[in-house]
Amino acid sequence: MCRLFAITSDNPLSPQVAINALDIMREGHDGSGVGLFLRDLGGPFEEIKDAPILSGIFTESGLKRLDMYMMELGFMTKYKISIKIPKTTPPGIPKRDFYLIRAYEYPEEWENCSQDALFDRLLDIRLTLRHMGEEKEDMIVFSFWPDVIMIKEIGDPMQVAKYLNLDRRELKARVIMAQGRQNTNYAINLYACHPFFLQGFSTMTNGENTAFIPIREYLLSRDFPGYTGYQSDSEVFTHILHYTMKTLGLGIEAYKHVITPLNDADLDPHPDRDFLGHLRNTCRRLIIDGPNCVIGCLTDHSMFMVQDRKKLRPGVVGGRPGLFAFSSEICGLDAAIPDRDKARDFQPMHLDTVVIGPDRREIHLCRQTEKLPRLH
Amino acid sequence: MPSNRKITPSTLSVTDLPWQILWDKDRCTLCGQCTAVCPVQAIEPAVFRKRIVNTVLNVTADISDAHTVYYGIRQKTDPAYRCVGCATCQMVCPNDAIKPARGDDFDKLRFHMNRGGQPRRRGGRRNVPGSLLDRIKFIRISMLTDPALDAGRHEFELRTLLGRVLPPEQNLAFLRENGWIPPVREIYPLIIGGMSFGALSPNMWEGLQLGIAYLNEELNMPVRISTGEGGCPPRLLRSRFLKYVILQVASGYFGWDEIIHALPDMKEDPCAIEIKYGQGAKPGDGGLLMWHKVNQLIAAIRGVPPGINLPSPPTHQTKYSIEESVAKMIQSMYMATGFRVPVYPKISATSTAMAVLNNLTRNDYAAGLAIDGEDGGTGAAYHVSMNHMGHPIASNIRDAYLTLVAVGKQNEIPIFAGGGIGKTGNLAANAAALIMLGASGIQIGKYVMQAAAGCVGSENDRCNICNLGLCPKGITSQDPRLYRRLDVDDVAQRVVDLFLSFDTELKKIVAPLGRSTALPIGMSDALGIDDRHAADRLQIQYVV
Structure with missing residues (x-):
């Protein structure tokens, strides 16, 4: 089983905070990998919030191919973090040539692009790079998006963090999601490592999704290029979120109604029963099944957590205004925010969606049985 | 049955039928429920003639024989009245004296289910047991x-x-x-x-x-x-x-x-x-x-x-x-x-x-x-x-x-x-x-x-x-x-x-x-x- 930790803070934090929390919870993961998602970046990235950042792992020849490709498109490097790799690689971590975190300047001709078109092009480039990398096994691309950095690697999270020296001045973020990986259903493949990312939406999941195959078939048949990959059964959670919010234009409160709709007994007295009834019918192939705790981040930097229909996975929420965290276990929360009011910690239950908005002032709990907010 | 009975192409023996009625004379109470209930009238009450030969040890004495009758059940062999194996007779029999049994030979009835040029029609299902x-x-x-x-x-x-x-x-x-x-x-x-x-x-x-x-x-x-x-x-x-x-x-x-x-x-x-x-x-x-x-x-x-x-x-x-x-x-x-x-x-x-x-x-x-x-x-x-x-x-x-x-x-x-x-x-x-x-x-x-x-x-x-x-x-x-x-x-x-x-x-x-x-x-x-x-x-x- 994976272990998850996510934190949102007024002050930019080092990813080491999340790594430490994962390390505390190490009994719950086998140290077969780590995935990190950083957003609302601090440090040098603070000044270049609009610049798309490419995160990935490259071989020397892959990097050359990347540079050629990006130059051809007209992208110029604006800023990069150089991760100097120590000469000796610890056991369990593969030897890589380059871990890339590079912010680009958009090509000039893109200036008049609408935001939607821009975002589609960014997705297109990420997918092209991914395909190029898969062909020659020289690039692995995690994200290409403004104000977002992703790092994934095989190995024990703490060892990987030390090896890559992630606790560095220039790598800080206000929103951090981290996953300590349990290598279970699929071969070790970094594309199977959470968190997953698509056009500003990111999620990571604890558990197994037994409805994976029909959901994958449904997403693949939506005719949207970003719905691809699926090396992990958890990737569909990100894509369903994207589909719910971007394609259907619904709010995060509706996400849980898509993946785990209410049963009749709860739906009948619901003030939005007509709408939810239709949502349940039309999005039926997106209903997840199996024990899952999903933690994610939205385009506005909100963070959320939802549980499966039966709440079969652990997940706890705690913190204080300005600093909140989600964790698979309370010990992870203790490691990251020891000086919080622990009496206010709580575990979201089977009907709950917990959202911490971009202002990080309070925890917003919406229960599925409550009326949905009006869409703007 | 006379040995010179007319044999037609569709004359079948009980063995040629897919289902054969097994009837136990000793158990039968002759209540007649089975014949009454048979949906296709495949069985009928019948009179069976039986000869009993009395042999004696004294070689000079004459051997005598006697003819008796008993009543029982007879299965029809006319394709129109063939037993369909429904076992309703068995269900109603108070003494478990009768039951249909599937014949162990390839039945010949199937070649004669088209009298008058009418191919066989039936209800039910495809006759393939597995799935x-x-x-x-x-x-x-x-x-x-x-x-x-x-x-x-x-x-x-x-x-x-x-x-x-x-x-x-x-x-x-x-x-x-x-x-x-x-x-x-x-x-x-x-x-x-x-x-x-x-x-x-x-x-x-x-x-x-x-x-x-x-x-x-x-x-x-x-x-x-x-x-x-x-x-x-x-x-x-x-x-x-x-x-x-x-x-x-x-x-x-x-x-x-x-x-x-x-x-x-x-x-x-x-x-x-x-x-x-x-x-x-x-x-x-x-x-x-x-x-x-x-x-x-x-x-x-x-x-x-x-x-x-x-x-x-x-x-x-x-x-x-x-x-x-x-x-x-x-x-x-x-x-x-x-x-x-x-x-x-x-x-x-x-x-x-x-x-x-x-x-x-x-x-x-x-x-x-x-x-x-x-x-x-x-x-x-x-x-x-x-x-x-x-x-x-x-x-x-x-x-x-x-x-x-x-x-x-x-x-x-x-x-x-x-x-x-x-x-x-x-x-x-x-x-x-x-x-x-x-x-x-x-x-x-x-x-x-x-x-x-x-x-x-x-x-x-x-x-x-x-x-x-x-x-x-x-x-x-x-x-x-x-x-x-x-x-x-x-x-x-x-x-x-x-x-x-x-x-x-x-x-x-x-x-x-x-x-x-x-x-x-x-x-x-x-x-x-x-x-x-x-x-x-x-x-x-x-x-x-």
Whole structure:
């Protein structure tokens, strides 16, 4: 089983905070990998919030191919973090040539692009790079998006963090999601490592999704290029979120109604029963099944957590205004925010969606049985 | 028997028959119940002459003999009166003195079942005992994450949708703009398929309806039943129970006059309307109710004179092609019911089913597609149609589902599978396998007759005289002397038993797979089979 930790803070934090929390919870993961998602970046990235950042792992020849490709498109490097790799690689971590975190300047001709078109092009480039990398096994691309950095690697999270020296001045973020990986259903493949990312939406999941195959078939048949990959059964959670919010234009409160709709007994007295009834019918192939705790981040930097229909996975929420965290276990929360009011910690239950908005002032709990907010 | 008795080509011995009556003289009380009850008069009371020779030790004395008679049972060998193996004689015998036994030789009767040039017609099923569905295993047991689900204690949502479901974007937009959204019913995935009033006896029909009403109203299980092509009793049409009923229209349009006239008086809309274009047991053949069963009641409901054969034509006569037929009929039915009732076609499984399905994907009114496989049953059909025509259900359903996946409409047009599901008794396993291959729901007919009413028919050509109205259990008879054997309440009770036990078994299958929040439609990764070719064909795992 994976272990998850996510934190949102007024002050930019080092990813080491999340790594430490994962390390505390190490009994719950086998140290077969780590995935990190950083957003609302601090440090040098603070000044270049609009610049798309490419995160990935490259071989020397892959990097050359990347540079050629990006130059051809007209992208110029604006800023990069150089991760100097120590000469000796610890056991369990593969030897890589380059871990890339590079912010680009958009090509000039893109200036008049609408935001939607821009975002589609960014997705297109990420997918092209991914395909190029898969062909020659020289690039692995995690994200290409403004104000977002992703790092994934095989190995024990703490060892990987030390090896890559992630606790560095220039790598800080206000929103951090981290996953300590349990290598279970699929071969070790970094594309199977959470968190997953698509056009500003990111999620990571604890558990197994037994409805994976029909959901994958449904997403693949939506005719949207970003719905691809699926090396992990958890990737569909990100894509369903994207589909719910971007394609259907619904709010995060509706996400849980898509993946785990209410049963009749709860739906009948619901003030939005007509709408939810239709949502349940039309999005039926997106209903997840199996024990899952999903933690994610939205385009506005909100963070959320939802549980499966039966709440079969652990997940706890705690913190204080300005600093909140989600964790698979309370010990992870203790490691990251020891000086919080622990009496206010709580575990979201089977009907709950917990959202911490971009202002990080309070925890917003919406229960599925409550009326949905009006869409703007 | 004189040795010079005339031997005709169709003169058969008892050994030439598939079923032989074993009668025990010592146990028989000569009560005559067996001969009275035999539906085909295969046995008759007989007088047997017996010679007893008295031999004596004294060689000078004369040997004498005596002739006596005894009474007993004789089996007829005339093909018209052959034993059908129903074992009703055994059921009524107070002393277990009689029973039919299957002959161990290849019967010769089959070559003589065409007197007058009439090929054999019968009811029942295809005479092939096995089922590929039984070989499909559920292999994806959720051992990865604990705790596993508990079939007995957890909440399960095992319902399915019947009706055209719009794509989410379109549906939500129509909801905002007050556009027309096709009617969709949320129902239990096991449906009682079309068995007409006429094919079934009044008691059987009433028992089924009663059971369905109980399941819905007392047990909150939204089970639905199709009428088959034979109309619907007027009182049911005007009752609140109509919402549990799928009205079937087929090429004979039997009973539709009554239905159309009842439309203004309907308190509830029917669940759906099923337009039958084909039946798995006899593809390309229309329905057939033989004259034996067309009594006054049936004739009145169907709007025909009594005592005549009622063959529905193979095609809907007023249309030129299935595309046109499907489109126009679906639209007409929607219009007749105020666009509030889902309308869908039922076809027999066929290699051309995908063409029909593709056509439906472009018809925004099509509420689903029911596909009936070769193992389906029928009340009456030509033997050759039943045994040799048709397409297996598994690959047809899989192809249909994958066709919908390819165009992204797998949630929009539900596919219902019928035909031989549970033919060996494994109803829940067969149903779950088809659901995971892509069916949204399952239709059963024969299984209900067997489980709810004790039909004795089998895949080994036992009984199968539904067509003649001679059903020894009273299930498919219109003769009150026969159907009074069937108690309406008992049938209803068995319908309830059947569905409750099915529900438990279905949970016992889906729970270990980690599924409980939605019916696992298309969860093909859970399936495996020990046949490489079948695995490849169905795109499931090959396991040994």
